[in-house]
Ligand SMILES: Nc1ncnc2c1ncn2[C@@H]1O[C@H](COP(=O)(O)OP(=O)(O)OP(=O)(O)O)[C@@H](O)[C@H]1O
């Protein structure tokens with residue numbers, strides 16, 4: 001098959017940070033290739049509605065469906081933008097693979113919920129949509145997350161640890177013997193963003209500049225790190241269900257200057273990753289970082305300090321654009337679905353076996 005005949009997929013990712021929608025146009029034959037990318041920011045009213053939906057509230061079914069409809073409009077906009085970027089008509093695309101927006105993740109109770117109204121997205125774009133990638137893995141007893149390690153395996157090398165720092169941080173460990181481990185480590189940007197919004201009125205701490213001005217508070221850091229959630233063994237996954245304003249309110253943060261709290265949260269985010277690497281990735285060669293957190297210099301420096309002699313670098317430094325890797329991975333999961341191939345790794349999610357992930361909404 002020539003490159004031009006290979007099916008094109010659009011991967012859509014809107015993660016726990018609620019910063020917006022990443023769209024990637026990709027093909028996977030003869031090898032994975034990203035042809036175009038686009039980002040559509042999340043409107044503030046939708047962000048607030050989704051934040052509220054992460055916790056139980058009255059009449060949440062109705063609110064959830066309305067938010068899903070608004071998300072479908074945003075996803076359709078991202079699809080239009082990425083096609084415009086590529087200079088291609090809709091007719092060239094085989095399908096959209098849409099992660100959706102997680103509003104609850106409770107594999108312990110047998111469910112995970114990503115919303116986005118795939119039917120409406122199919123209607124708005126005229127394209128088939130594959131969505132709900134996580135539920136089948138959860139139904140098979142897995143965590144439903146992370147799903148990207150299988151894709152990382154094809155892109156990186158044995159001995160690499162790939163850390164995605166989105167809202168939550170997750171790690172793929174490509175072991176020297178070819179096996180793969182993957183799990184969520186803890187908070188990614190979610191606590192940093194929240195504290196920054198609360199004290200500076202900004203959605204994130206650009207470059208980690210604010211955190212860099214503070215002093216890490218060792219007793220606070222140790223107290224946070226000794227929470228049971230940081231002692232869990234894989235398979236494990238987390239989300240806003242665990243790391244949210246309520247979690248922060250458990251700690252005596254008012255005793256410290258806000259800037260020192262930001263520095264401490266930055267250290268916590270890094271240390272949760274370092275701890276997991278040290279526990280589960282023997283003889284790791286490199287730590288490759290992707291996701292928005294790779295742009296936080298304070299966090300990257302803390303990771304490098306924690307990893308000592310093991311180099312910590314952005315995936316971009318080895319030729320893989322880290323801002324787009326998650327959307328690229330979901331396009332790949334869509335491609336797996338289209339071929340009737342499994343998308344999960346039971347060694348990662350803890351599922352009883354490999355499963356074909358997703359459900360299909362025809363154009
Ligand atoms: N220049 C920057 N400096 C510091 N932090 C940044 C910068 N740019 C982005 N970020 C952080 O990255 C976050 C967005 O990251 P990303 O899009 O990878 O996460 P996500 O959408 O939650 O995805 P997922 O959780 O699925 O991996 C922002 O909320 C912000 O915290």
Ligand SMILES: [Mg+2]
Pocket residue numbers: 013014015017018019020021022166
């Ligand atoms: Mg994002």
